[in-house]
Amino acid sequence: MSFNNLDTLYRQVIMDHYKNPRNKGTLGEQxxxxxxxxxxxxxxxxxxxxxxxxxxxxxxFEGEGCSISMSSASMMTTAIKGKKLSEALEMSxxxxxxxxxxxxxxxxxxxxxxxALQGVSKFPARINCATLAWKAMEKGAKEE
Numbered sequence: 392m393s394f395n396n397l398d399t400l401y402r403q404v405i406m407d408h409y410k411n412p413r414n415k416g417t418l419g420e421q422x423x424x425x426x427x428x429x430x431x432x433x434x435x436x437x438x439x440x441x442x443x444x445x446x447x448x449x450x451x452f453e454g455e456g457c458s459i460s461m462s463s464a465s466m467m468t469t470a471i472k473g474k475k476l477s478e479a480l481e482m483s484x485x486x487x488x489x490x491x492x493x494x495x496x497x498x499x500x501x502x503x504x505x506x507a508l509q510g511v512s513k514f515p516a517r518i519n520c521a522t523l524a525w526k527a528m529e530k531g532a533k534e535e
Contacts, residue, residue, distance in 0.1 A: 470502070
């Protein structure tokens with residue numbers, strides 16, 4: 392597949408998650424919430440996590456922002472649901488490395504749709520948009 396076709400496919404995946412977000416909403420009283428925002432652009436995300444026995448049983452998000460931040464939140468919630476908290480944090484580290492332009496081993500963890508955000512690393516101003524939900528998850532894991 393040529394670079395242009397791959398780039399187009401990645402844009403389509405990002406826009407699909409933006410227009411049809413997965414796991415958008417809130418959870419019940421047993422969950423805990425973490426809110427973060429990106430003051431430089433106004434993106435805001437509130438992450439709701441239900442963790443039982445160190446496993447992310449359910450996760451949802453609410454928020455407003457650009458297509459990058461909201462699609463990243465959608466992708467992240469899909470990826471971490473059902474994972475051990477330690478696995479979710481490892482995914483966050485790998486995602487952060489990817490955003491910094493570091494080489495990542497795609498076989499190390501199944502990044503699925505998340506790999507579509509790899510191109511964001513070329514636009515430093517957008518990295519904070521892409522990592523906002525991930526940073527909220529990291530903060531929530533520390534507070535949990």
